[in-house]
Amino acid sequence: MIGGRDRSLLARLAQELARDPQVRVLRTVGNEQAPSLVVVEMTTAHAQALKRRLGPQVVIEPDNPLTPLGSGPQSQSTENGDPMAEKEKGENGKSRARSAKSKPQPNAQPVDSESVKKRQPAEGIEARLQRYMLAAKSPMQLMGAGMAEQPVSPAALHQMLQEDSRVQVVRRLQPARATLFSTAVAVPEIVVAEMDVEYARMLRQQLPQVQIERDRLLTLAKSTPTIDTVHAEPLLTPLGLQTTISFLVQDAAATPLRDATIHVMGTAGRFQAVTGNDGRAQVTLFGDTPQSVQSVLVMPAHGHWNWRMDRPALSPTRDNVVTLRKLSDTFTGFPAQQMFGWGQRAMRLDQLSPTFRGAGVKIAVIDSGADIQHPDLRNQVAAGKDLVDRKPNGWTVDAIRHGSHCSGIITAEDNGQGIFGFATEAEMHICKIFPGGYESDLIEALDYCIDKQIDVVNLSMGMLGYNNLIADKINDARTLGVACIVAAGNTAGPVNFPGNMPTVLTVAAIGKVGTYPADSGHAAEALQPNGDGYFSARFTCLGPEIDVCAPGVAILSTVPGGYASWDGTSQAAPHVTGLAALVLAHREEFHNEYRSRDHRRVDRLFEVLKASCVPVELGDPNRTGRGMPDAIRVFEPVPSGMVPAPGGQADLEQLLKKLLESGLIPAGTVAPQHHLIPAQASPSATGPATTPAGEHPVSTGVQGALARLDREMYAAGLAGHGPDPLA
16 A cells, blocks of 8 residues: 555556556545545555655555454554564664654454564663754854855755665654745754754764754653652562562442552652453552552542542452542532533633633644544544544544543533543644654644644643743744743653744643542642642642643543543643633734734743732742643733743843853853844834844853753753763
8 A cells, every 4th residue: 555645656656656567556545636645556665666766755664454453363464563674663664673753563363472482582781873953054044153164955864864874764744834935933843853862962063064863752740659768668678579569450349440540659660550340450569568558549531530649558358449520529419510620710711701712823733643533522623633643534543531531621511520621722732743743743743733823732741851942832832923832741740842042822720629528639639828829739840930720630621431539730731721821812912912822922921921910829839830821810910021021132141241251151252242132123013033044042152151051950960960971
């Protein structure tokens, strides 16, 4: 089967193959002038050659016969069932080890280890290649850095990497079409490639004209159980100690609950298992005993509250029974009776006019997909893109349920059941990058948002390392009117990237006493509450980068199969994203003065959201920012320029002065510059700011100085991130 996005190319290819004596064309699927698929017969060698010649322009897959589930073992022509690929191929056709993103064979049968040994010779374990993003620096960037080297064209860079035997080219990322007409494009074409770290370091030294960044796996900003060392027992456990504990998870009627995840936190680590149809699961502890277990957390798939117990008395000889409460025991009539979540009520969404529904605004959730079969999401999602498995409708499959939960908070349908979303009539888009997505996939998702003219992007994710290419892409998006609202992160430390960027709106998580059962895991996330019952979540990241806070503990929303109550800054950010959509749709100035898609529109949106905040006094503004946005106050008058725009010239010059005075930057490191940051229009200006094409708003000299400060802070244990592994 030969397919691809370019149907005119497929039509020409079908004609070419029809003339090839080594190929038999069986049929074309779809319009003959623009087919969606060409089905042919040819030898494996011919197919491999065709695949190498055409590269990523087309997809060539074996057209295997279908077999019903439960049938006998299938004969396989190769060890992985794909006669065309003994090993996964890079774009340049060179073999490389199959990655974790390799597709499993749908009808594969279990194989015993002895038969595997017969088919596969034993091999030593080698280190994986690292994935990188490479982009040619623009002439303006080279000039700003004082480099005399000639710039490299994107095409020449790609060809050079293709021909390099030590590099495996994975793919090319073209800039969004909308940025081709922009005056402030910071991110050019990117080549994603794999190589060992030493070779990447050498390339960086030999090619200063090329920007090289690690392409790391992405992580969610969802709260996960952690080991509380305060509870550690002073027990000595022998090496190799192994204990199995059985659990039975059920509801109050003794009905077994399947797909519940059991987390056991011990002194040696965290162990987990998932219940089967009978509600049972066995957790094997390594290096821990039942007496050294600190806590047990049970997370149901849906429909029930989670449950946690510290210092549980566990038996290794019988089932340890956990009984979960139904959500409907707390919320009368739910889900048949529709309800506002406590977070929406805290932000006064329930007091807003029901005519405010966000019509005309486009929202994108860059996450793990969304279950569009869910009753509250069935009619709410307009389109999407799968950037992990690259399947046409792969974004509608949400295996880890995270994207569905975020989407429900933003846009759950007003259909008389389940929950209310903030912006029920907004146009919703889904970009799937979890699980298994890379940072380059995030860049491609942001390009999707630019191309589709998305107004607000929800980013419920966090990374510990800074990535300049992602930062530049987010700045590109802002320049073109795309606002990014970002979760602060759940590591209880400094704000994660990209939440630590000044051009996004960063959201921390708060909770409220009385919104969850006392024996739930939510209770463990509560720090000292204030007089109104609000508290900062134990897991939330904090720092001066926090712009606002929002409800992020015991948040009820949609998941495949029903509803679930979760914690995380991942849940806090969608509250603000949904409210931002209402502001853009129903605040008059965004249809007049701030109608143009530029950075002024984004900055004004953030200004209005911050100005609407009700202060949440918890003793530390680094945990709450300006406070919690309010759905009523957000439509009140807000003077222009009330909130300073990020990245001001004077602030940066003052910072550099302090760095020089403190000795963190040697004298002469940063050359005097009259315009470290290009002048930007004030919020009341009439047009977008202009930045030379390809030039980052901050000069290379300033970036280097700030990077050194970041490393100094990291070394001192204050904040910041570790050094660049290629530096």
